[in-house]
Amino acid sequence: MKREYVDVTIDGREIRAPRGEKILWVALENGIEIPHLCALKGQDPPWGGCRLCWVEVEGRGLVTACTEPVRQGMVVHTDTPSVRRLQRRALELLLADHPMDCKNCPKRDRCELLKWMRFLKVKVPKDLRPFPEKRYPVDTSHPVLNFDPNKCILCGRCVWIAKEVVGCGVFDFVWRGYDIRISTFMGKPLKDTDCNGCLKCAEVCPVGALWGK
Amino acid sequence: MNWEEIKSRAEAKWSALEEAPLHIRIGTPTCGRAAGALETLRIFRERLQREGLDVPLTEVGCMGLCFAEPLVIISKPESGFPPICYKNVRFDEAQKLINDFILGDDPCLEIALGTVELGQDDAPVIPELERFEIERRLVLKNCGWIDPEDIDHYIARGGYSALRDVLLGKDPEQVIAEIGQAGLRGRGGAGFLTSRKWASCRRQKSEPKYLICNADEGDPGAFMDRVVLESDPHSVIEGMIIAGYAIGAAKGFIYTRMEYPLVIERLQKALEQARAYGLLGEDIFGSGFSFDIEVIRGAGAFICGESTAMTYSIEGKRGMPRVRPPRSVERGLWGQPTVVNNVKTLALVTRIMEMGPDEFREIGTRSSPGTAVFALAGKVKQIGLCEVPMGTTLRQVIFEVGGGVPEGKEFKAVQIGGPAGGCVGEEALDLPVDFDSFRAAGAIMGSGGMIVLDNSNCMVETARFFLDFLSREDCGKCSFGRLGIKQLLMILEDITAGRGKEGDIELLEGLCEDLLQGCLCNLGRTAPNPVLTTLRYFRSEYEAHIRERRCPALVCRDLIAYFILPEKCEKGCDHCVLTCPTEAIVTDERTRKKRILQDKCVKCGTCLEVCPPEYSAVIKVSPPEKVKELESREA
Numbered sequence: 001m002k003r004e005y006v007d008v009t010i011d012g013r014e015i016r017a018p019r020g021e022k023i024l025w026v027a028l029e030n031g032i033e034i035p036h037l038c039a040l041k042g043q044d045p046p047w048g049g050c051r052l053c054w055v056e057v058e059g060r061g062l063v064t065a066c067t068e069p070v071r072q073g074m075v076v077h078t079d080t081p082s083v084r085r086l087q088r089r090a091l092e093l094l095l096a097d098h099p100m101d102c103k104n105c106p107k108r109d110r111c112e113l114l115k116w117m118r119f120l121k122v123k124v125p126k127d128l129r130p131f132p133e134k135r136y137p138v139d140t141s142h143p144v145l146n147f148d149p150n151k152c153i154l155c156g157r158c159v160w161i162a163k164e165v166v167g168c169g170v171f172d173f174v175w176r177g178y179d180i181r182i183s184t185f186m187g188k189p190l191k192d193t194d195c196n197g198c199l200k201c202a203e204v205c206p207v208g209a210l211w212g213k
Numbered sequence: 214m215n216w217e218e219i220k221s222r223a224e225a226k227w228s229a230l231e232e233a234p235l236h237i238r239i240g241t242p243t244c245g246r247a248a249g250a251l252e253t254l255r256i257f258r259e260r261l262q263r264e265g266l267d268v269p270l271t272e273v274g275c276m277g278l279c280f281a282e283p284l285v286i287i288s289k290p291e292s293g294f295p296p297i298c299y300k301n302v303r304f305d306e307a308q309k310l311i312n313d314f315i316l317g318d319d320p321c322l323e324i325a326l327g328t329v330e331l332g333q334d335d336a337p338v339i340p341e342l343e344r345f346e347i348e349r350r351l352v353l354k355n356c357g358w359i360d361p362e363d364i365d366h367y368i369a370r371g372g373y374s375a376l377r378d379v380l381l382g383k384d385p386e387q388v389i390a391e392i393g394q395a396g397l398r399g400r401g402g403a404g405f406l407t408s409r410k411w412a413s414c415r416r417q418k419s420e421p422k423y424l425i426c427n428a429d430e431g432d433p434g435a436f437m438d439r440v441v442l443e444s445d446p447h448s449v450i451e452g453m454i455i456a457g458y459a460i461g462a463a464k465g466f467i468y469t470r471m472e473y474p475l476v477i478e479r480l481q482k483a484l485e486q487a488r489a490y491g492l493l494g495e496d497i498f499g500s501g502f503s504f505d506i507e508v509i510r511g512a513g514a515f516i517c518g519e520s521t522a523m524t525y526s527i528e529g530k531r532g533m534p535r536v537r538p539p540r541s542v543e544r545g546l547w548g549q550p551t552v553v554n555n556v557k558t559l560a561l562v563t564r565i566m567e568m569g570p571d572e573f574r575e576i577g578t579r580s581s582p583g584t585a586v587f588a589l590a591g592k593v594k595q596i597g598l599c600e601v602p603m604g605t606t607l608r609q610v611i612f613e614v615g616g617g618v619p620e621g622k623e624f625k626a627v628q629i630g631g632p633a634g635g636c637v638g639e640e641a642l643d644l645p646v647d648f649d650s651f652r653a654a655g656a657i658m659g660s661g662g663m664i665v666l667d668n669s670n671c672m673v674e675t676a677r678f679f680l681d682f683l684s685r686e687d688c689g690k691c692s693f694g695r696l697g698i699k700q701l702l703m704i705l706e707d708i709t710a711g712r713g714k715e716g717d718i719e720l721l722e723g724l725c726e727d728l729l730q731g732c733l734c735n736l737g738r739t740a741p742n743p744v745l746t747t748l749r750y751f752r753s754e755y756e757a758h759i760r761e762r763r764c765p766a767l768v769c770r771d772l773i774a775y776f777i778l779p780e781k782c783e784k785g786c787d788h789c790v791l792t793c794p795t796e797a798i799v800t801d802e803r804t805r806k807k808r809i810l811q812d813k814c815v816k817c818g819t820c821l822e823v824c825p826p827e828y829s830a831v832i833k834v835s836p837p838e839k840v841k842e843l844e845s846r847e848a
Binding site: 054176 | 514516531533535536539544684685686687688689690691692693695696697698699700703704707716720723724727730731732733
């Protein structure tokens with residue numbers, strides 16, 4: 001019978017981890033930070049959209065930690081130049097596309113973009129071309145939940161939690177490419193959807209796109 | 214009806230056509246229809262009826278000779294000629310052929326493309342055309358020769374016999390072994406070994422398993438899969454049944470696009486006919502193996518050609534790629550083991566079973582056996598489809614098959630492998646076409662699109678065009694794909710509009726490198742290719758755009774100006790003045806010569822087009838400031 005645990009080394013620390021668990025959760029549970037914006041525990045298959053949780057696995061190269069399961073004897077590094085380079089670039093792209101109106105943002109105290117900006121020492125990039133400004137209407141129709149699509153970083157957490165955990169299925173992706181956005185069915189105001197106001201989506205939203213009143 | 218009866222009836226039907234005193238084939242695939250083939254068909258049909266002639270008129274698919282559409286092949290054995298293929302047969306030519314050849318005995322050789330004979334592998338060839346000296350038609354074996362809507366034609370040409378041999382005489386492992394022995398690599402672009410994919414799907418314990426034929430052809434300028442499915446659907450269907458048997462699937466899907474209505478129509482007919490003969494459905498050939506196929510119409514999203522996005526799309530979900538592993542062979546359609554194969558891969562499966570793996574292996578190169586189908590488009594004389602053995606050079610494909618660049622212009626580059634492939638220049642022309650050497654040149658084999666560019670194409674603009682396509686077709690899921698591709702596009706837009714900055718080339722290179730590694734799916738990971746290859750082969754053009762605000766190919770509108778050379782301008786001619794939409798051209802009172810008011814000119818290029826060729830007084834200059842220099846020279 002296969003053993004239930006495997007031994008891995010992350011940043012020089014030897015860790016015993018459940019077989020099949022993804023590197024990201026093993027690292028986080030052992031106090032090793034890996035920047036990530038879209039992953040939620042329990043997602044199967046993992047979403048893998050933010051492209052932030054890069055790690056380097058010896059013999060394999062760069063992989064995203066949210067998608068790669070730990071294997072016996074695996075040696076993982078979370079802080080190498082190529083890891084940081086990709087993480088910084090992904091974060092810079094997200095920042096260049098985000099309205100940096102932090103002082104008026106309801107999530108400023110627990111914004112994950114800001115958290116990883118500090119962690120990776122990244123600023124809003126000056127060399128990139130500014131992305132076109134988004135001007136989607138802000139939905140404040142619902143008694144407890146607000147939605148500002150302009151701040152959304154398209155991590156897909158709300159879509160997943162609404163569909164797979166809550167079961168309300170209020171959100172999904174519409175359009176594609178740069179025009180992709182999160183929408184209710186046919187763009188209806190939140191008050192006219194099946195939203196019961198549980199605020200699970202606002203809890204997982206890493207930025208100020210979804211928040212409770 | 215049992216198989217012997219079906220086969221002998223089909224053969225009798227075919228030889229009746231072959232031996233008929235007169236037999237007319239008209240190519241009516243979508244490409245032929247665009248050139249007017251349905252009108253040609255109508256003319257023949259009405260005229261023959263009026264003349265009281267009962268001549269069999271067969272609608273066939275596409276021979277790949279798009280430049281010569283509408284194409285008509287007339288067999289009249291008593292004339293002493295083999296079947297003759299006529300090019301560009303429209304009203305006048307059709308009437309002439311009926312009057313002179315069908316009613317008379319003049320074969321009208323002046324409008325003929327050549328004679329048709331059955332060459333290697335029983336494929337129709339036109340020996341008068343140079344291209345057939347290097348072509349080898351396996352996938353296209355029946356294209357343009359049989360009626361795709363009549364299964365009997367396919368059967369008479371040997372069709373479904375290989376399937377019968379497989380189902381009655383080989384076990385699935387043996388089929389996989391033979392495909393492996395043939396060395397077949399997937400024709401969708403990545404070149405993965407088909408046998409390995411099949412074997413790993415077969416190994417999966419979970420049931421049911423599925424097979425998907427990827428016919429979601431979306432590359433600009435590519436039409437290989439459309440032609441094959443419109444001209445010879447049964448080769449693909451037979452390949453699918455064989456593949457289904459090998460991997461242990463009972464259900465197959467053909468995922469094609471809504472924009473291919475004729476493909477859908479012909480596939481539906483072909484599937485019905487195959488079912489009626491018991492070649493699809495329960496207990497095929499009494500072997501105990503059951504298989505059926507369903508056609509899925511995609512809504513025309515390029516990203517749905519990516520296999521994980523395609524499986525989601527078939528499930529009725531949003532077509533977005535997911536992270537791999539698990540691969541589709543482990544967890545594909547509805548979470549079940551699924552093989553996704555390209556149209557041409559499946560057609561080749563049929564051929565391999567017909568000819569045997571060893572003979573197939575001898576065609577092409579060691580690492581890439583077999584043939585490659587290319588859709589030649591762009592600045593090439595003979596636009597169309599061709600099939601050459603792997604290892605043929607790009608030069609042969611472009612100059613011998615395609616006839617080279619028209620209008621005396623010079624070859625500049627060729628875009629291979631679709632929008633996310635690469636633009637390679639002159640120095641790559643002697644590359645043999647196969648999966649590995651394309652990769653070394655910075656491009657990918659892709660599905661077979663090949664767009665030829667001449668010296669009137671700007672390479673920065675070309676890169677911008679493909680990135681524009683890719684950013685529109687990107688799914689939007691991952692940050693590098695959604696924002697990285699858009700960022701590349703914005704930089705390229707700036708460069709082509711004269712807003713390029715020092716450092717942009719380095720920024721492009723850095724971003725490209727990050728996208729190559731960072732994107733979630735292969736669409737994203739290959740999206741930088743047009744930028745990287747144009748930078749590799751045509752870096753000086755980027756530099757000219759950024760540093761000198763100059764477009765060397767005189768294409769980018771913001772970087773050029775139109776100028777009328779006074780020494781060439783003819784006094785009395787007013788063509789340009791009369792056609793200029795913004796009244797930007799004035800006549801000098803004294804000399805009657807014309808001059809362009811630059812601040813009024815919108816650079817539409819009409820004056821250049823209408824200036825009579827004997828004067829050719831209008832020229833384009835870049836950078837636009839050059840106009841001042843020319844004007845002061847004049848003063």
